[in-house]
Amino acid sequence: MGSPKHYHADVVVAGGGIAGIVTALELLDYGKKVVLLDRDEERYFGGQAITAFGGMMIVGSPVQKRMGIKDTPELAFKDWCNTAGFSFEDVLPRQWAEMYCHRNLPDVYRWLRGRGVRFLPAVMWPERGFYGTGNSLPRYHIAWGTGYGFTSRLIENLMNHKNRRNLEIHFNHRVTGIETSGGAVCGLSGEVEGTGEPFEVKADVVVIAAGGLGGNLKKVRALWPKEMGKAPDDLFIGSHPFCDGAMQDMAEKLGGVLTNMGYMWNYPDGVTSANPRFPGYGLHVITPKSALWMDYRGRRFGPQPLIGYIDTTYVVARICGQEKPFSWHVMNWKIAARELALSGSDHNDAIRDKKFFTLLKNTLFGNHELVKRMVRECPDFITADTVQELAKKMNDLAGTDDIDAAGMEQDIRDYDAQIDRGVKFFNDDQLRRIAHSLRWSGDRVRTCKYQKILDPKAGPLLAIRYRMMTRKCLGGIRTDLHSRVVDRNDRPVEGLYAVGEAAGFGGGGINGKSSLEGTFIAPAILGGRIAARSISGERNP
Incomplete structure (x- = not known):
């Protein structure tokens, strides 16, 4: 030397x-x-x-x-x-x-x-x-x-x-x-x-x-607060390994x-990257409000339903308080195209490259190309024509038989039934919060208007497996x-x-x-x- x-x-x-x-x-x-x-x-x-x-x-x-x-x-x-x-x-x-x-x-x-x-x-x-x-x-x-x-x-x-x-x-x-x-x-x-x-x-x-320590998973787990539930063994890095x-x-x-x-400001909605910069690198999904957030068994979180974009820390604690600290989002193609996005400059090229008309098109008509790409490239994205088929694929991906197909279908039908009754009779906190979002122009442009999950015109069904991802200390x-x-x-x-x-x-x-x-x-x-x-x-x- x-x-x-x-x-x-x-x-x-x-x-x-x-x-x-x-x-x-x-x-x-x-x-x-x-x-x-x-x-x-x-x-x-x-x-x-x-x-x-x-x-x-x-x-x-x-x-x-x-x-x-x-x-x-x-x-x-x-x-x-x-x-x-x-x-x-x-x-x-x-x-x-x-x-x-x-x-x-x-x-x-x-x-x-x-x-x-x-x-x-x-x-x-x-x-x-x-x-x-x-x-x-x-x-x-x-x-x-x-x-x-x-x-x-x-x-x-x-x-x-x-x-x-x-x-x-x-x-x-x-x-x-x-x-x-x-x-x-x-x-x-x-x-x-x-x-x-x-x-x-x-x-x-x-x-x-x-930087902080979000790239040092050993430290993240060692410092994980008890009130945030159990630190997952399976964590994506949304930071960088050099942030140690x-x-x-x-x-x-x-x-x-x-x-x-x-x-930590951890994300509950990390998915696998098709082109990881480093081992353990994950992508952060900006979650659709109209999708149903399910636990590791495929059952809807309750009595307070989980909704993205509202209270990230609360959602992380709820998911990590389960026996298995990961979750699923269930929706249909129409919801995904209108509401789903990925965080970061790499996945928002219309804004990154200042393409105004592309941004306007995606906002008005949905970003179908993004959803197609994620279904094609990301193993955490699953499509199916029926709830039973979707549940089987979810179990196959997780390598378990945890998904309760009948219970998941009932949860979905109960939610859809609320929508069928009409706005005057909504008694579901997720629908009330969607109504609140629809009143604000900044959110209205990417929020479906009370979209049912099992709408035959909005298919196929789509499930996304989420795992925890570190981001900021x-x-x-x-x-x-x-x-x-x-x-x-x-x-x-x-x-x-x-x-x-x-x-x-x-x-x-x-x-x-x-x-x-x-x-x-x-x-x-x-x-x-x-x-x-x-x-x-x-x-x-």
Whole structure:
């Protein structure tokens, strides 16, 4: 092994995801010399953000106002706290949440707009909560171009920056240690992936932007909260294997504090990918509201039926509270074509590639091509002409005889009978929530109007097997309102900052125990901007 490579900078940023990119971009604005390290290959520059759907919770935007939504930071913060379930120890996470609710419009939305990012002219309404504890109003703004679009735009801004000469970017660099001198952080050390060649970076400041631990399934299972049921043995990775929590552990060894680490934003609706980037990689289904969510036996969840897009944390807990922690969605082709979607930029090419007329066609007439592709390529998608045939195929896929075909058919017929009685007589919570969605234009365009499952004109029947999938870690390194890593007495660890998922998106857990959705990428942007200001000696407003 030869002598290590040596790099020198004012600031070294570890992680080339959205938080690291924003931090580096802002530091260049302040004239700082920056070394940006990323463990992945150059073609994956942008981390999880570049493959994300790209939704953000924004409060008081022009889009909201045009749609007649009267939102305020105070209402958003109230909703946030109701969902987060902050403990008395979550002082900094709560402060970060309040700061975000007040500053997302100028410091995220307008900042992105100023960098050339645009948003769809409609606001979505996810995570309303089953019991009125979610979003009181629609706040979910989707970037035109998805996460790929705005991340690519920020990378372009970075590469074409007037101070580009002050920036070095090194890929395939894995950090193995945070260096200190005289009680202060002074750089990083590590090795180059593939070759094992050592490197060292000398810098006055280190910014950890290396993500969370969602790619480390051993840690995910070990930290799984008891109230969330049993941690599944069979978990998809919706994060990345490099999100292993290693740099969070390094920060802890230097006196930093890790908080809320067991709380995750996991998805209950993961399916097999036909083209996995790495072993265990799964796809996230944006679940149809009009489909019936069934347990591992093929029986409808109740008495509170499970419905996608309403309360993800609740759904995860219900499914993992079963004897076998996986589930099924049963629907027909008409429902799937109108309502089913996949999350991420790779599966939303109409938005990613800004094809307006393709998006309009899919919205008005359904995305039949997506459903055909998933039936063809994904083993978790099953079609049949009858419930009995569907049940047999479900058992064959699971390798069990758990599916209760007669019980499943009865559940479906009971639901369809509710629809036959007419809207005035609906006494099913799923139908009431569908009625609520149909009143909001952002949801109405992709929601069927009280569609029966056994409608002979809407077939064939379709079942999807869902398994749990990791996505985002809600906890992280505790940081103050300047993005500085702090110890148990809230004193800064000199020279050390953390942003993005590494910091639980701010404060060590800005979302508490759950999320309103859209509260990951946007707080990562805010945290990166705050870190750059603090490092550069500018007052945090």
